[in-house]
Amino acid sequence: MALGLFRVCLVVVTAIINHPLLFPRENATVPENEEEIIRKMQVHQEMLQLEQLRLEEEVARLVAEKEALEQVAEEGQQQNEARTSWDLWSTLCMILFLVIEVWRQDHQDGPSPECLGGDEDELPGLEGSPLRGLTLPNKATLGHFYERCIRGATADAARTREFVEGFVDDLLEALRSLGNRDKDLEVEDFIGVGSMYENWQADKPLLCELLVPLTPPEPYHFHPELWCSHHSVPLDRHGYGQIKVAQADEDTPSCICDKTKLGEDMLCLLHGRNHLEQPGGGGDEVAGPLCAQDSPYLDTMQVMKWFQTALTRAWHCIAHKYEFDLAFGQLDTPGSLRIKFRSGKFMPFNLTPVIQFKGSDLYFVSHLPRQPSWGTPASSTDWLLSFAVYERQFLRMTSKALPEGACHLSCLQIASFLLSKQSRLTGPSALGCYHLKTALLHLLLTRRAVDWKAGQLDTRLHELLCFLEKSLLEKKLHHFFIGNHKVPEAMGIPEAVRRAEPLNLFRPFVLQRSLYRKTMDSFYEMLKNAPALISEYSLHLPTDHANLPPKAGVL
Structure with missing residues (x-):
């Protein structure tokens, strides 16, 4: 009992001593210091949290940049590998194409099968061409036509x-x-x-x-x-x-007057001038x-x-x-x-x-x-x-190797005659006789001599027109001498011309569409009119056309 009473008294005394109202001067500043410390700790804590957030964001950014760099490097490596593979395949394909082109030029520069009039596949783009359905007159009619309209007109x-x-x-x-x-x-x-x-x-x-x-x-x-x-x-x-x-x-070596110090009054007898004067009159x-x-x-x-x-x-x-x-x-x-x-x-x-x-x-x-x-x-x-002189020489040289009465010039004459008549009907076009002759020269270089017999006139004429149409469709007709390594060296063509790049005579067609369209229309019109024109000029001709008298001279 006494012990319990003692404990109660001790608690009461302790409470009285620690009560703030009984001892105000001793504990007056404690609450203020605690609040300041708490406020500062809160501010510091907030700063630490902000710094932690900033550091976390920086670390995240660095990690993202590192991942992006690694991804870019990986993609670049993949692209390099793909580009290397593509370059390798491109190089192999280019080599293959070059080999095919060289083989084609060496072995297939002759007239294409479509120009031979056989049963081979047609050229792409020629299904609707008038040349596919062109039927030239028979050999007898062509012979009459040639004698009457060409040989008779040019006999003088x-x-x-x-x-x-x-x-x-x-x-x-x-x-x-x-x-x-x-x-x-x-x-x-x-x-x-x-x-x-x-x-x-x-x-x-x-x-x-x-x-x-x-x-x-x-x-x-x-x-x-x-x-x-x-x-x-x-x-x-x-x-x-x-x-x-x-x-x-x-262009001659310098005279001694240019190397030797002569007197002021001495003249060079070769150049007729004072040694102080410059060639060309004082440097002008x-x-x-x-x-x-x-x-x-x-x-x-x-x-x-x-x-x-x-x-x-x-x-x-x-x-x-x-x-x-x-x-x-x-x-x-x-x-x-x-x-x-x-x-x-x-x-x-x-x-x-x-x-x-x-x-x-x-x-x-x-x-x-x-x-x-x-x-x-x-x-x-x-x-x-x-190259007119070289063209004349090539035709003379080729004619010596062809059979007697070869039809190569007859083909060119008939084609030139048809082109001339068409030009008078529809007006001149960009296609001229020089293109016809260039096409014939290419055929002469690729065809065998036996193919130009007199009896092959209709076949060779059809082939010439076919070659010309193919060149027009491709807009490509190479000059016969410039860059043509197949021309015989005996012709004496300058080396600079032989080594040059081939010159495309139809290049203007690539740049001028209206000119190309007009030329194609005129050419196809000529093909359509050719059979009727030849037949018309061949009417009422005697059977024995070889005895036709030549026309009188101009003079």
Whole structure:
């Protein structure tokens, strides 16, 4: 009992002592300090939590960036592996395609099976072609047609050539006698080219095409520059070149006057100048005769103007010897001349000034008369390349290996005749006789000699038209000499021309759709009209067409 009472008293005393109202001064600051400490601890805790959150976000960001980098690296590795595999397959496919193309050019450059008239599969895209259903007249009708419309019309070609050549000889001789040897270009003997000299002239009027080589007066020299194989030259300028005019001493070794200290009053007898003077008159470059302004290159327009003026003076000198008139023919064709007789008949011919390329049979011309060119000159210093002499030589060389009476020229004559008649009906197109001749040259190079017998005229004519249609559909007809390594080396083609990239004569069709459409329409119209035209001209012909008399001459 006493012990319980003692415990109660002890509790009461302790409560009284610890009561804040009995001892206020001793414990007055404790609550305030606790609140400040608690507040600061809360603030610190909040800062720690914020810092923890920031650190967690930073760690998460770093982890995400690391994962992204690893993913990008993995994808890049996969892409590199795929690209390596793709490059390997692309290289293998390219090698395979090149092998196939080389094999095709070496073994299948001949006429395609579709052109042979057999039962082989048709060319893609030719199902609706008029050529697929074209049925040419039989051999007898073709023979009558050829004798009546072509051979009979061109029987006096030899007499025409003889007359024109005699007159041109006299005209050029008069031109030489009136020329100034110190200023004017020198005129050499003419060269006959074209259909009249290749024996495939198919239509009237008979036209002689003559090239007149020009050489510079002393002390100048011509330095032709070919653009056949220059990769820096645009494609539309391939087949062109420039002709630099330089003085003779520009290419010869330097004279001793350039290396030796001579007296001030001493003159060089070779150069005719003081040793202190620079070649060309004090360092000023002197342009050669008929060059473009501020240029050492020969100007086509100035050469043609000089040539026309010289021809006019030469004709006035010899006009009293002839009983006909001479005038320029077509204004858009420089060098086109026309002889007009008193009877009213006329005889056209072309005189084209040319520049020879380094002793070869390749010539630079200012224009190609009656032949479609493969581009437009960018300036008046651009000269076209003419392979007319090589074409004539190739046909002569090939004719010697063909059977007697071969039909290759007959095919070209008939096709040229049909194209000429169609041009008169629907107007001229971009397809010309030069394209026909180029197609024939390709066929001559790939066909066997025995395939050109006289009895194969209808087959070869159909093949020629088929080859031309295929080239038009593909918009690709390569020039026969430029880049053609199959041309015999005996032809003497310059090496720069043989090594050049092939020149596509149908390249303008790729760029000009309206021109291509017009040409295709005209070509197909010609194919549709061909059977009726041949039959019409072959009506009422005698059976023995071999005894047909030739027509009278023009003169």
